[in-house]
Amino acid sequence: MLNTAQNFEKAFDRFDFFDENFKTYLATHVCEDGSVAGTLECDDWVNVRNVIKFLERFYELTVKASGSHYVTSNVHFEDICELDAHLKACVATEDLSLSNMAERMREKFRKYWGDPEKMNKMIFISSVLDPRNKFVYVSFALEELFGEEVGKKVSEGVYDYMKSLFGEYLKNYSRASHHQLYPSVSTSSHDTSDVTSSSGSSSSVKSNALRTKLHLKKQKED
Template sequence: MLEHACKFEKAFDLFEVRDPFYKVELGNTPDCVDWKNGKKMCQVLKTFYELTVKISGSLYVTSNAFFLEIAQMLVLLKGWVRGSALDVRPMGLKMKEKFDKYWGDPTKMNKFIFFALVVDPRYKFKFLKFMLEESYGNEIGTSLAASVKDELYALYDEYKALYQPSNDHSIEVESSSQQEHDTPYLLVDKYEKQIMLEGDDVANDLDVYLNEKERKVPNVKNFDLLTWWKVNEPRLPILAKLARDVLSVPVSTVASESAFSTGGRVLDPFRSSLNPTMVESLICAQDWLRMGKDPIKVEEDLESIRKHEEALKILGVGVVINEESNQAV
């Protein structure tokens, strides 16, 4: 509202000059000081607006950007507190106090918001450590970064125990094949079994991922994180499963509330016999159709709709004839 209002500053000034009843009818009217404060407030609130829109999305991953936005907001509030502008500093102090109530102690934060940033190939662990040190000081940042790394490796070990292929089957095959003297033991099979047995000595997915350089993404703004992990899943199979589970956690309740609202419109008192599977299918299909770039224009498809209706009528007549002749369709 402020952004649109500031565009009409000159229009209000001209209106005051041409209409003698301008101030009489409107009462309090904005002067030059009000317009200046409005523009400054618009710049302040724009940061919060962009942050809210970014983390409230429901068609893309939001968990990887959450802590990055928190750190940037902390740096911004610190700048307002230290700034020389007297009109911004009191507001910055109050906002910094509210910020510290929820995000002042990083040790109380859920570690998943840190994990989500680490599994983003544009940032990884080095960037997380840098942000923690810049936001909360070197001592707290370094200690927290080490704690996050230890817990991430512990979580990876749990996924490794669940999804790493077992070597028991290969050992059984080897023992059974040795008992059959008449069956030649192929050298290739023996080599593959040896590689499987030595799998524990090879560096795990997490080590490979953290030690490689950050991969440059051509278009960072439209970067699809889930597609990146889908492409790199053959190279990092266990870590890809962990990343998908971590990134699936939304940081806002907007998506859940939107799903309930959409469900209420799909399942109404006049259409209440749909089963849960059909309701889920309708909601998902609606999202997929809305994601399309080309809008649906019914006016351009009237001919195809007419042909479809004629086909349905013909099908209905055919069913009646078959029913009268007691023949199954």
């Protein structure tokens, strides 16, 4: 809605100039914070564009996580980290309105993702099994998300959990017959044609550099 409205800035200015009822409504309309709306000024449109830019990342990640033609479990933890990095950057901005809004959203974010004990460890494991991430990214991202001290403890817990899962896998499949492990199933050409990787989301989601991965790359270079 805001993205569409910004294209009509001049139309709103003319509407404000020619329609007294519109000016009266804005001058008497009380906002949620108790202030009076007043006429739309240049600063208001600057705020609108800042909010659009702020919310755009949430929209892109929502589209990405809602995909049904590609795997999403392996990027779930990655998206959590990206939202955290995005909110931190917005809190640190000089725009007070944007900073305050981001701070309030971070409080809600921490309610769901601020306590590692409440998070299902399979979120981390599925990210570890993504060959683009492996354990080095997950370990680094956990420290970025929870701080160095807590992040290292969670990272150790994830590693132990991963080893226990592999132990269960060995227990269940080590006695399996060769036929069970390597069933002789012929693969026809159409079996793989319908498979779409997570990169299939790129057509609907704008490509953005991942902050956590850029940070990890810079740390490695240093």
